[in-house]
Structure formats: structure tokens, C-alpha cells
Amino acid sequence: MAIECLVLGAGQEVGKSCVVVTINGKRIMFDCGMHMGYDDHRRYPDFSLISESGHFDAALTCIVITHFLLRGYVYDNVLCFLSYYLILRYPTKALAPLMLEDYRKVMVDRRGEEEQFSSENVLDCLKKVTAVDLKQTVQVDKDLQIRAYYAGHVLGAAMFYAKVGESAMVYTGDYNMTPDRHLGAAQIDRLQLDLLITESTYATTVRDSKYAREREFLKSVHKCVANGGKVLIPTFALGRAQELCILLDDYWERMNLKVPIYFSAGLTIQANMYYKMLINWTSQKVKDTHATRNAFDFKHGDFTGAEGTIACSPKQSTSSDCSTSELAPSVALDGSTGIETSADRPSSRVLSSKIAGSIGTEEKISYINRSSSSPLLLESDFEEKNGLCSEKTTYISCFTGSVTLKNSVVAVCRFDRSLINAPGPCVLFATPGMISGGFSLEVFKNWAPSETNLVTLPGYCVAGTIGHRLMSGKPTTIELDKDTQIDVRCQIHQLSFSPHTDAKGIMDLVKFLSPKHVILVHGEKPKMALLKAKIQAELGIPGYDPANNETVCISSTHYVKADLSDKLIQTSLSPNFKFLKTRLAADCGLDSLNIKATSPLQLCDDRISEGILTMGKSQKAKVVHQDELLVILGDEKQGVQCANCFPVNMSNFDKIKSADELSGEVQLFDKSSQLYAKLSSELPELNIQDCGEFLQVESFRASVCLLDNCPHRTMDNPCDTFEAVYFCCTWAMEDEKLAWKVISIMKNFGINAP
């Protein structure tokens, strides 16, 4: 039997994660992603490989989604599989509609593509989704068991453990082995695994300390705003924006900076609300402080005091209608509409988390209720009031991801246009990351030509995006399309703040789990090959790095089942640990020395060797204790012993004490204890016991023999030339080697003694 692993996406590339694993007849799809760098069919996994006829229902047991990254897990495709058991974690489920809606808008509006799914589709799809809690063990069906483990990375990210029968595997999705400011490091149990499928985005990178990275980031941002520049931080992954924001918030307070920080992405704003609600999924540190202060209530963004506020700012927090007020010179925006937030005065920073002030108000129309016609309405409104050209469609599409109120949209847009070209320094978080389009591109176009400005790229950028071009050598101009060229004079700063694990993290995880096989996905081909070789060399675990549409077959653990008798369980319950070195030395193996050197405390517990497996025709295999076997057989035990009685030259030992002073019996004990001392020093690795009348090592016993014609004395010519003491030895057959070793030492006493 084997585990079959078909890589549909993220094989030797980054993005489009999708792996279909077949374990003992169960077929599980892990993740269902798309590639941001392509516009053609390569953007999606080739689903025809799962089922040519498109009957995915029959072909898949369940789909497991580990997390959201790059705003696009291809739900349009997932929608075809509606009858599945789709498994993801609560936060992921909570964030899913946001992400999907946003993705849908980008696809439809920006790229002008045919609408692949509607909001209703998304909702229908989510109804089929089963959300799981961390470590909750879900019994998908009788045989398939799935469990989520904490993965760090982004909110809601999980590693998934799947077990069918006795075969088990872990699919990591993306994970992070170093805790960041708001999410902890990945945590997983030590599991018996046949297969580990791990991401390998940073297969060869070992990142420096978190602290140094943070300082570098803060310094560059500070330097830029000190010179009056604008900082653009295109963020993508949920969570990155939040982490950087907590960081900046702290730093601003410490340095007493007054430069405003803007949080533009509606997506991130709404996500922030979920973060607050799902705070128990974030790291312990954040959790501990929650009772007193929610870390996601950014200091100047907390408007819980504002009654019935749709949108507000610190100064105006008492006015409940400021967002619609045309007079407000710079109006902060409605958190619930998820559009834009800003400061009303230059001295304050407003962050996005004011959803607290608006969730639940009646004005709020949830994003899920919005019909697909509303974006059109918004768009026309927008153009009417602003007379904008078609290019702005992009602009809207990005903003409208979670827009709910018409009037706010207008306010946002007007406000926002003024923000982009407003004088003075500022920091802006904008979606999408990688500057692959949308609002971040819009801002980039405006800010890139100025040397004082800074673009900070947190995290990985997929080939084909502007972010990638900026990172791979500083270009002076970027061609957007035939007609548009962007002058790039601004500073570029790359931040390895990506929530992916680095090489050390991957190695740590593989070492910790010690699976039988490792498959690497979601990485760059040459780096993956290096990592694969490293895993093989350092950990001795076979690794694979299949390309897309390749299948890897690995063998999985199988077990033979046998009934276990009570007696054997009883004996197994009382362990008879022995130090392994004892046994090894008895075996006289040269290897034993090496083992002793490496692990001197290794224990050996061989109680299982008292078990006998019996297998008869047409009956189930049974394991019994060896004593029970005889009862079953109706036979009696035949003891087989070996014995030998031989003389030992003890003349050298009697020098200290005169034999006359001792009575006969004591003398014998004395001889035996002298022998004990000698043997113990000669064979320190053996556990020799002095039992008074005899010495014992394992089953070997030696005692002074007083008989004149001991039947075990088989020497042809008894030696009478020296003062000989006869020792009678017996041992069981299995300790043969040990026995003869001890005997040879005893016999050599006389010769070697000084």
C-alpha cells in the first residue's frame, strides 16, 4: 500500500498551492490556490487530472484549506465541488467571504474578466464549509481523521494532519516557526508520520533575528518621513499589515512621532475586526493583554467611546455623522464600510481598527447582502461626481471590496485622492501586496517618481509583479503597459517580514516530526533541490520535490493485527529496563563501543521478546506470553542448561588474609567476593551481582564447588599443580557468549595475576 501524492500546484513554484493526496482510498485535496503571475490557464491547477469527467464529487473525499494568502484561493473552482466536506479553521472561514469578495472584484473589475462566481456563490459555498478548531479531531468518515494544528503565518492558518487507517501525514500549508508580534510560532505534536508535505518558500534563506529586521524596517521608515517623504507599504497577507502596524504604533509612541499612519485597505480594516474578535487565535502575548487592552485597538484608532459612530476621528469622536459631513476638512472613514481611515489633524495617527465604533449599527449593510449590481452603482456614482477616467475602475474595485455605504464611498474617494497628493509625510498601508495592481499600484504611480518617498516591500513577490521587478535590481522606469511608464526614483526597501518559515524553521519541523518521507512544495526549484539534499544528508529522510502535475508514490505504514493476551499485557506493564550497554557488551560487538560512546544512557526493554505470535489456519493471529504457549500446546517446559565446573588459581588472592583466620564457610564467601571484585574490575560494562553464595550475571551463575566429583567437571586432566578452587558455573543457553567470556576471564586469573 502507498500514499499517492499528486501535485497540482506549487510544484517547484511559489503560489497556486494544490496537492491531492490519496491515502488508503481516501482522496483529500489540500488547498486550492491560484498563481498571481499568470493570466491564462496556468493560473489555476489542472483539475482535469482529478477527474476528467468533472465529477469531483466522486473523486474527492474532502478539501482542506489551510489558510488565505494572496487573496485568491480559487473558490470558483471550489464551487464546482460544492458537495464536499471542505475543512478549514474558524478564522479562515470568517475571513473567507472577505477575501473572496475582494478577489472577485479584482477579477471582474480590474482585469475585466467574466465574473466567475457571484457573491451568492460564495455564500452557498461557505454553507458547505466545516470550520474546525485547533487540535479538534474531525472524523470526516469512518476511516478519515483530520486535525488542525497552529501554523502561525496568517490568522487562521493551520497545518493539517490526516490519518486513514494507520497511514498518517501532515500538510503544512504555509507556516511560521518564529513567533511574530501578533501570532505565535507553529505548534504541532510529535506524530508518527509516513509523509510530511511542507512549503519551502525560503528553502535556503536563514533569516537574521527578528529584532534586527524590525529595527531596520523602523529606521528606514523613520528616515524617510523625517525627510518629508511618503512611505508606501503594499501589504498582502492578512496579518502582515497588523504586525507592522503594532510595530509602528509602538515606535511612533516611543519616538513621539506625529506623522500620520494610514491604513487604506478595506480588506485589512475588516480583517482587523475579525482579528479582534478572534483574538484567542492569536499569540499568547496578545491574548494576555486582551482583558486590559486589545492590542488591535491601535491607540488612536480606538473609538469604542463614540456612540453610534459610523466613522470618526479622535477630535470628532463625539460627532456621529462626521463621515457624511462634507465640511470636515479631512474626514476619517467608516470602519464598517472598510474603506479608508485617516487623521483629522496632522498630529494624530489614525489606524483602522475603528470598526469597533460601527459594527452592528443599523446603517451597516453587510458585504454579503450586497447584490452584484451595487458595484456598478457605485462606479457610476463615482464617475459622476468626480469625472474620473476609466483607469479609476481599478481604484474602485480595490476599495469596494467591502464597501457598504454609498455616501461613504464618495467621501472615501474624494478624501483619498487628496491624500495621495497631499503635502507632508505619511505612512500608508495599501493593498494588494507585490504592487500587482489595485490601490497600491495607483499610489505607487504617484509616489514612485519622488526620491524622498519610500516603498517598503514586506515579504515575497511573485515573478511578474511590479514588486518582484523592484526587488530584483532597482529599475529606473517600469513599463506598466504600452502607454504608461512609471519613473522610479523613490527608495526601495525590502523586508524579510514574510510570514513564511525559513530554512532553519523547515529543518526544525522536519527533524521534530521525523516523518518517513518529505515532499517539498511551494518553493523555487533550485532552492528546493538544495533543501531536499540537505534533509536527506542531515536527517536521512528521503525527500521529493515534484513539479506540477507529477505524482509521487510513497510507501506507507501497515500493520498486521493480532489479538493480544492479557498475560503479555500484564508483563509488559511492568517494565524490565536494562541498560543497553550490558546487553551490547555481552554480544561482544565492536559496534557496541560506538553506541556506548554516543548514547551511554540508552535503555533496552525486551519484555516483548517474551511474546509469541501464533498463527493457525483460518483463525486470527494471536500474541501470547511464552508461558501460555505451553499451556496451549499441552506440553511441558524442558529446561536446558549449560554447566561447567573448573579450577581457578586463587593463590595470588590469599596474600592479604591468611586462610587460617577464617572459618571454612567464610573462606568460601571470601573467595567468591574476591572473584566478584576481580570480575567487576575486568568487566565494568557487565552488571555483576554478588549474591553471597554465588555470583550472577544475567542467567550465568558461578559458585565455589566443594564436591570432589562434580558431574560438570569434564576436564580430562584435573589440574592439581596450583592451589585451585573449583567454581561450578551454570547458565541458560541464550547467555552462551556471555558465559564463556566470564569463564575465560576466570580461568586467566592465575596467569595474569601479578
Place this chain on the structure above:
Amino acid sequence: MFFSAADVKSCMQRVQVLKYAEEACYNGSITIKAFSSGLEIGSCNWTISSPKANIGHVSSSIFQSETAMDFNYHALQGCDAILYSDNSARNILGNVEDENCHFASVNSDLSIKSDTDNSWEVIGEALLNADERSEEMEKLAFIISCAVDSVEAGGSVLVPIGRLGIVLQLLEQLSLSLKSSNLKVPIYVISTIAEELMAFTNIIPEWLCKLRQEKLYSGEPLFAHVELTREKRLHTFPAVHSLELLKIWQEPCIVFCPHWSLRLGPVVHLLRRWCRDQNSLLVMEEGVDAELALLPFKPMAMKALQCSFLSGIKLQKVQPLLKILQPDFVVFPEYLRRHIGPPNSSSSFLGYSENQTLRIPNRKELPELYISMDLATQLSWTKLDHMDTSIARLKGELVMEHGKHLLLPGNEQAISSDTRPLLHWGAMDLESLLAALQKMGIKGSVEQGMSDAGSEIASVLHIFEPSKALIEVKATTTVISASDESLASLISEAVNTILNSI
């Protein structure tokens, strides 16, 4: 004081926190899991599984809750024994005593089909569809209407109820009613943990009922108190003497505070204040002896409303539930004997009473040993001629994991490949042994039955070539004496071929 805060803290450090359906393994052999019971947020039933038996513990459970996650009874399916300890029926048993025919009629109402596949679903629906929820909603609605009446008459309402789920629901519905009646009455929650509780209940979607979870997905707060707090209609204070409270205190008002016994906490002060006011209202839980509880406050002009909330499985649902769970044994409190256990059930019913140990027979067959395939192929088999059976001595590493005995390939060095057999049986025939030895080039002669008085009959085989050795054979023992290692080894081999060994 019996214990200090430090004691509590050190005690809590030993507590392992579990999520629903998370496996906790004790000692590798016992797996413990918790499943939602529906009674309160975070309350649970337990399953304990070991290789020998699975036991499910059913505490007070509610099939469908308005706040907490529903009673997950499906998770208890497949248990060998169900330990039924929902004692919520104890209080109301007196009322049921007279209606003993109750069960038969309920059973037929639920139209239980036997032994058909869909019968479970039918019963399941019956468990959920009953009027429990609407009954509970009616109770709440009644309390709220009484409260609104009191407030309208200028009185205050005091709610010393301990059950969090009820409090949260009352908060929500009360605020709605007040709003629709256009009453601007403040609601106070006075407790040392009030603020924490309000914050906490809004960040635990995974412990809540489906309806509340839906709120998470549509971006709404899980409970309405978030909004109430923001609108300054709901205020939380740690104590009745909090400065903030004194500043904004106004009457009439609605106060939620501990303790239901009316002997501890803010309730004492407030009750003293309002007990002479005929317009004020006290809402109490059932289970308290109202007469006794109110004694210190007499004479009472204040109205008191005592309400019993659903706090467990209704007796008429026990049978259908057990039908779904189909355990071999049901262990239940003795006083329920008359109400549990129909004659035509496949389960055995055992009643327990206090301070008594009950032994539950084990119907399970032998536990299984899972021998890894790699290891199984390495075993050396011996065929037993007369029994048509093959036997092999086990080796490897015995591991107990998640209640399973696994035999895995162990440390290679620890298993020496050519160990001598540990066990011999069968009869030793000296002539055959001699023949076997002769094949090896060993010569000797047999000396039969030297029988000493009183001692065992022993036969001896003398070896004289290649060197001197002696094999002594008694009824159940054989002793090989040789002073030459290789000769001893050869003889051992010969003995192994004559005797059965493993």
C-alpha cells in the same frame, strides 16, 4: 478560608486545557476527549477510551442551546458504556412520579423504528424538534415582560442569576424590549469579573451555537452586549461601591449581579435597598429555597419571580438518546431506575448509588497488537507439526500510543539476529540426540537410568570425542556440561534440533 488565591493559581497550573474534540492522551493508553454538552458556554461531556473499553460520561446536557454549542451526542456513539449522570431531573422527579405511563406514550409519539437505518435520524429529529427551545423562549419573554412592567411602574429589577447563558440572553432581549417600549433605563452588570466576562464572551465563537457562529461569518458581534456597552446602555462595574458606578447610578435600573444564594455579593445591598419597594422585581433561579433565601429581607414588598430554566436532558428524551447511542451498558443513578431502561433494549442497565463501587463487565474481546509490516516480515517462523500452527517469537519495540499497542521495528543493535531459543519443550530422546551428534562428528555413549533412591531418574550421555563432555537428562531438564566452548555450542545446537524450541 479553606484555600488562598495562591492555591488556586498553583492548582490551575496543573490543569490542562482542552478544546472540544481534542485528544488528550494519558500515559499513551487512555484517550480523553471533551464534547459540547450544550448546557453552558464551554460545558462538556467526556469520552474516555482505552484499548479495553470506551466510556462516555453524560452530564447535564441541552440538545439545542441559544448560546452554547449544541449537545454533541453523536460523538458519544460507539461507547461501550454510558455513564449517565445528568442529575437535573432530580428536582422535578417528584412531579413526574405520578405519570409513570409517560414513557410509553412518548416512545410511540417519537415513532421509533427499530433496526432500520433511518431510525437514528428519526429519533435525532425528535430529540431536536421538541418544544424545549420555544418553552425556554417563552420563559424569557415572561421574565422580560415582568421586568418591563416593573420598570414602567418606576421600580428596579434585580437579577441574581448565575447561569451565564441565561444572563446573556436576558441582556439581549431585555435591551430590545426596553428600546421598543422606549424606556431609557440603564442596565448594570456588577461583578468582579463583569468586564472580563463581557470581553471574553465575544471572542469565543468556536464554543457557541450555530446561529452565533453565523454572526461571526457575517461580521457581527457574537452578542449584543458589545453594542449595548458602546451605546452606554450597559455598564459593567467590579463592585457596588465602585466610584464610577456611584457617579452614574440612576434608578429605576436593571441590575445583574451575583450571588444567586442572596447571601453574598452586591445582591445583598441592592435587595436591602429595594425589598420594600412594591414596584421592584427580583428574578431568581429555581433550586433556591425562596422562603429561606428571602427570610432576612422580610417583610418583602418587592415582587419575586422564581423561574426554572432547562438545565439538562428531559426524562422523556433519555430513552431516545440511549437508543441512538446504543451502548452495551448504561450506568445511571439508582433513583432513576423507574425512568430508565425499557425491557426491550439491547443495553444492560446498572444503577449506581453514592459511595458504592460498581463493576462493569468487559464485553470487549482481547485488545489488538498492531505489528508493523516491516517487522512482521522479519520474524522467523517455526511450524508446529501436530497443530497446523506457526509460531514466531516477537521482537522490536512495544509502543503504547493513543490506546493502541504498536510493535515497531526497534533499535537494530538491541535485537541480535542469532539469539538462542529461550524456551524448549517436548521430550528428550537420548538416542536421537546421539544420532544428531554423530552427524556432527561427535561421539559418545548413553548411560541409561541411574536411579538413586529418592532422586529423579537421570540418563546421561557421555561425550568422549572430540573432548570430554556430559549431557544429563532428567524428566524436565537437560544439563550440558562441557569445558570447551565450541563443543558446548555444537551440543546445544543438537539439543535444539531434538526439542521443540522457540
